[in-house]
Amino acid sequence: MSVEIWPRIEPEQLKVAVDASEKRELDWLVQELQETLHNLKEGLEHCYALLAPIDPGCTLVLSTPRNEIVKGTITRIGTRIVKGTIHLRLRTLPHQTITINPDNPIHLQPLTTLHSLLTHSIDLLTLTLSYTSSPPTTESASFLSAQLRLLSQSLSESISLLKGPTSTDPSWTSRSSSPSHFLPPLPQISLPQQTQSLSFFLTIQESYLILYLRTLEPANAPVHFSTKLALAIGTARRLEHDEADRVFGYNTTSAPQHHSSSEELPPLAPVLSGTRNKQPKEIEVYVREKVRVESADPALMSLTAKLTALGHTLALARRNLAAVMGDHDLED
Template identity: 55%
Template sequence: MSVDIWPPVAPAQLKIDEDAALARELNWLLDELQSTLKTLKASLEETYALLAPTDPGSTLVVSTPRHEAVKGHVTRVGTRLVKGSIQLRLKTLPAQTLALDPANPIHIPELTTLNTLLTQSVDILSFIVSESTNSRKGGGGGASIDPKFLSTQLRLLSEYLAESLALIKGPQLTDQAAVPDTAWTSSSVPPSCFAPPLPANLSFYFTLQDASLVLYLRVLEPADAPVNFGTKLALAIGTARRLEHDEADRVFGFCPEGADAQSPITASGSVNVPPKLERTRSIPGGRGGGMGKGRGTETQVYVREKVRVESADPSLLSVSAKLGALGHTLLLARQNLGVVMGDDEDELKVAE
C-alpha cells in the first residue's frame, strides 16, 4: 500500500515544500523551548543556592551508628567545614577529642568542583536565554536562536549536569573494592585544620558518597617499625588479633604534611578557575578532604585501623534529586530538537 499526493507535485517542488514545513516546525519548537529553558534556569539557580555559603550552615552528625568509636558533629557552610568537634574511642589510639580550627576551615574538593560546575551551568543557561530573547526581539519575523548553536550549548550543559550528578553520588562501593582509593595518602585533611593539630599517625579524609559526607579515619604506623615481642607472642597464641579491614597488610606512601598545599579558594568558597572549565575524566582537585598533591616526604606506612562514618546531608540529597530531574528534562528537550534537526540519536547521549 502506498500513499500518493493528488494533484501530483513535482519532486523539486515537493522538496521545497518539505523544507518549508520543516523550517516552520523547527521555528515553532524553538519558540516552545523558551519556557522550558527559563524553567530549567530557575530550577538550576535553586539547586545552586543549596550550596551557597550562608550562615549558620548545616550541622551534620559524625557518629558511628552502633558504637561510640566516633562521636561528634561538624558544620558545613557552602563547600567548607568551618567548625566541629569529634570524640574518638578507637582501639589503637588513646581516647581524644578533635576540634576543627575555625580559622582554617576544611575545604571539600568535590563540593568545590560541584560548585564550579553548577556555576558554569547557570552561566550557560543564562547566556542561552539571553541570546534567544535578543534574537526574538531583533529578528522581526519571529527569528529564533540558531538551532545548531542551541544544540551545542545544550549538549555542553548536559555534560556539566551529568558530571555534577556523578560527582555528588561518588564511585560505587563495588568499584572502590575493585580499585582501592588511595587519594588519602596525599590529600587528607591538613593537620593545621585542627586545634591542636592532628596527630601525625592519624589520617582524616573526607569524600562524597550517595549525596552524603563520608569520613575515613585511619590509624597509621611506620612500615619499618619493629613489632614488640609481646605483640608477636599474643598474635601467635591467639590472645590478640589484628584488626581486619580492606587496607590491612598493605604498604602506602603517606605525605603527612603534603596536604597543606591549598588551592586558590575565594572567600565565598568557590575555586578560582579560568572562565572555560577544563572538563576531564578526572575531577579537578582530586578526591578527599585536603587540597593538592602531597609535596612533603613520603612515609611508608601500614593502616592499623580504619573507620568509615557516613553523615547524611539534607542539602546534598536535595541537590542530587534536583540534578536528576533537571537532567531528565534537558534530555527530553535535546531529543525533541534533535529529531526535528535530523540528528543521530546516539549524539544525544551524554558521554559517560
C-alpha cells in the first residue's frame, strides 16, 4: 500500500511542508504540556507537604511480632524522630527502657535527602514553566526535553530512597544514632572494660520505617570459660542471624551534630558527647544479637504512591515529546 499526494509536490516543496507541519505539531505539544507541568508541580507540592514538619506528626508503633523483645512508640515530624519510648527485652543485655531525647531528635538521612530532592524538583518545574510560557520555539522544546530528563532522574532517586536498599544496609557501622539522642544515653563499647554496646539504626525500606537493634561486642573480647563450657555441653546457644560471626569496623566517635531549624543532612557517623575535633575511631566488633522491627508509615506509603503516579505521567510526557522531536532513544 502506498500513499500518493495529489496534486504532486516537488521534493523541495514537500520537505518544506513536512518541516512546517512538524514545527506546528511540536509547538502544539509544547503548549499542551503546560497543563501537564502544572499538574506535576501541584502533585510534587502535595508530596512535599507529606514531609513537612507539622505537629503533631506521625506516631508509629514499634513491636516485634509474637513476642515482646521490642515494644514502644516513636513520633516522626518531617524528617526527624522527635520523641519515643521503647522497651527492650534483649537476650544479651539487661531489660531496659530507652527514651529519645526531645532536645536532640534523630534525623533520618533518607528522608532528609528526599526532602532536598523534592525541593529541587519543584524549583526545576517552576523554572521550566516560566521559560516555556512564552510562544514555543525549537529552543524551548529542547530546553523542555532537558528539564524533563532532569526531573525524571530526581523522581527516580526519590522513589529509590523510599524503596531502600535491596540487601542489608552496611551503613549502620558509621550512621548508627548517637548515644546523646537518648535518655539515658545508650551503652557504648568501652575498650578497657570490653563491655557490650547497643547500636540503634533507623532506615527506610518499602515505605516502612525500619529499626535495627544490634548488640555489639569487641572482636578481641575474651570468652569466659563458663561460656565456652555452656556452649560445648549445649546448655547455651548462640543467637543465629545473618551477621553472626562476622567482624565489622564500627565507628565510635565523630564530629558532633548541629542542626538549625531547617532540616539539614546529618553527619555520617555516630556521635559521642565531648568528641569535638576528634577523628572517627573504628574498632572491630561482633554482632551478638540483631533485631529488626518494621513500622508502617501511612504518610510514606502515600508519598510513594503519589511519586510513582507522577513518574508514570512524566514518562508519558517525555515519550510524546521525544516522538515529535524525532529522539527515538527516549521512546523506549
